[in-house]
Amino acid sequence: MQIRQILATAAVAAVTTPVALLSVSPAYADTKPAAQTQEKPSIAELKKAVKEARQAYRAAVAAVEALNQKIDDADLPSNPLVAARDRAKVDADAAAGKKSEADAAVTAAQTKLDNAKTEDEKAAAQKELDAAKLTAGTAASGKTDADAALTKAQTALDDFRVDLFRQLNQAQKDVKATRAAKEAAEKALADAKDEAGEPGEPEEPTDPECSEGSDLKAALSGLPSKVAAGSTVDFRLRLTNTTERTLEAVVPYVEVVAFAKADDKDITSKLHLKAKQGGTWKSLGAGDVAGEFTNVKSGGHVEVPLRLSIDRSTPAGEGVSFAAGAHFNQDASCGYSDLATYYFTINPVGAGNSTTPADKGNKPKPQGSASPVATPGSGNGSGTTDGSLASTGSSSALPTIGLAGGAAVVVGAGAVYVMRRRKADANS
Structure with a gap:
């Protein structure tokens, strides 16, 4: 199977799976009504x-x-x-x-x-x-x-x-x-x-239902279209509140998946993703949340600084990054964004990185689009411009599915997990 075909399949899974998983x-x-009887x-x-x-x-x-x-x-x-x-x-x-x-x-x-x-x-x-x-x-x-x-x-x-x-x-x-x-x-x-x-x-x-893909807009920006093995690049995730109410808790998710050009082998394990939370870079495993923000006002947004490092031993390949957001409120209402999806090429060691962001080098899929990088908010170094950074962390209970389509499933599964836990907390 060609690499682009694999990644395209993963992108489709990224769009469809969270909708299936997160919809209550x-x-x-x-x-x-049946026909009237006598x-x-x-x-x-x-x-x-x-x-x-x-x-x-x-x-x-x-x-x-x-x-x-x-x-x-x-x-x-x-x-x-x-x-x-x-x-x-x-x-x-x-x-x-x-x-x-x-x-x-x-x-x-x-x-x-x-x-x-x-x-x-x-x-x-x-x-x-x-x-x-x-x-x-x-x-x-x-x-x-x-x-x-x-x-x-x-x-x-x-x-x-x-x-x-x-x-x-x-x-x-x-x-x-x-x-x-x-x-x-x-x-x-x-x-x-x-x-x-x-x-x-x-x-x-x-129980109230979760709204599908309309409450939050997810956008990735700053990720180069070409990244050399052995290098580290920074980019950002922005989640924008498109509702008319304040969202009490907003949770971002980010995944990266990659395949070798030579044999289509999954090389995701050679990619290492981090998110800056409270001024500290924290590693993200599959299904881990990339932070947690509270009280994001209508029309406001939060941003998460991200860092992708690629092992020097990584062969030439092609990758894709997925990003999404979910929110939950004390009245048990909840919602989530469509996924932003970007492709990037992995070059051999020493080949250098492109200066063209992925959102310029190839058009993002309809479910996500790039947005300008905003100035990080003052104080906690979280990159948030609206809302506050809450306690953060990741859940070891979230499943990890190894293939590209599975990576998309994990994003949705993570939102299911967080929403369910928060709903339980709100009803306790």
């Missing part, structure tokens, strides 16, 4: 229907909570797939060490042979070199097998996580459908009681 209820049930249902029958609809709605909500808990637990050592992956990683690291030692022995033996003076010395050195090469071949084969086992174990864990998110998406649809059915049943009962002159019953409260 993605699809309304069909609540159109006999209207009795109030007793309507009460029974309301009771059953409420039970179905509560069961659907409970199913979502259960899946959220499974997602929280997915990365714990108690998960057999995590334990298998960790064992495979230990074996792969050990195999890599043996291969490195064997390769060094081959080099040493070759040097001894090159420096041999007499025929006896040459014969002994040749024998040693042959033995070292045999050992190196065995070590190389062992490393290949260990790497394959690690890939298999990681893939199994990734598939498990992705399946959980698919189940979560369906469970959220069930919440939407049962909520609509509950509200329809309650309305039918209320109308029947009103017609009969009986007092109505209070409706069960339902």
